Amino acid sequence: MMRSFSRSIPGHLFAYISALIFIFPVYILINLAIRPTTDLSSALIPTSHPTAANFIEAWERSSLGPAILNSLIVTTVSGFLVVIFATMAAYPLARSTARLSSATFSFFLVGLLLPFQVALIPLYFTMRDLGLLGSIGSLILFYSGLLMPFSIFLIATFLRSLGTEYEEAARIDGCSDFRAFAHIVVPLLRPVLGTLVILNAVTTWNDFLTPLLYLTGSQAATIPVALYQFVGQYTTQWPLVFAGLVISMAPILLLYLVFQRYVIQGFAGGLKG
Known part of the structure; x- marks a missing residue:
């Protein structure tokens, strides 16, 4: 049983890494969507003051x-x-x-x-x-x-x-x-x-x-x-x-x-x- 579990570890690890790779762009998308326009920090850093104003302005202006x-x-x-x-x-x-x-x-x-x-x-x-x-x-x-x-x-x-x-x-x-x-x-x-x-x-x-x-x-x-x-x-x-x-x-x-x-x-x- 332990041998079967050890063999499945690489497959599970690969699946988790692949999931993170695909989720990463979604994180960037949502992080920037809720970020104030005055926040010029890196897109990798989670926004400290999330706002829904961007959604309202994007809906109205476009x-x-x-x-x-x-x-x-x-x-x-x-x-x-x-x-x-x-x-x-x-x-x-x-x-x-x-x-x-x-x-x-x-x-x-x-x-x-x-x-x-x-x-x-x-x-x-x-x-x-x-x-x-x-x-x-x-x-x-x-x-x-x-x-x-x-x-x-x-x-x-x-x-x-x-x-x-x-x-x-x-x-x-x-x-x-x-x-x-x-x-x-x-x-x-x-x-x-x-x-x-x-x-x-x-x-x-x-x-x-x-x-x-x-x-x-x-x-x-x-x-x-x-x-x-x-x-x-x-x-x-x-x-x-x-x-x-x-x-x-x-x-x-x-x-x-x-x-x-x-x-x-x-x-x-x-x-x-």
Whole structure:
């Protein structure tokens, strides 16, 4: 028993050290968020006079309320569209054995290899011609297309790891293909769909470059763009930046806590294919 305990010590020690490494940036974030703006001591030193004034000022000066609402709308609508269309596209790609299906799946995978910055400027002109610049509709359309290749890849590979027995039994009982898909396949996809919700939401929520480009000149802003006003050429109000970051973390952290049990299960299942 002692030998088994001694063997587990290095593993536990490594886990504790890894946890400290990951917790350290969170400590810096919170420490600076509650620090008075007049305190210029090192970020490593715990603040002696914590204050909530930074959160109030960051909320009022950066209009975080409308920015959070815009981010919620963009993240929710684009995530919903991606889940719907990616699931409907991945199902026939995963179940079909035709050569055209394999070629189409490979075509979608090309989207994983190309950086989205390559198409950022051409898409900007497309959004301008459609009259969508300056509105969150341009972001919804952009993210819906950007996140589609990875979502199709993960869902299709997850489906390929599942057997077809339940679907075949449903068809024998008289279910149509659509009913078998809606009532049999979709419930089986809950782990991978939960994973996609988290990964896509984090990507959309934290993106800065696209909203900065597409919303320039309008009153609309997402959270990263709203917080950017605290960063200037000659001075940067770091306590307000970090306070705003803590506020912006709350919705996405809550989403992760809701779907966390699906993340590893769904991602591991998707990679098995």
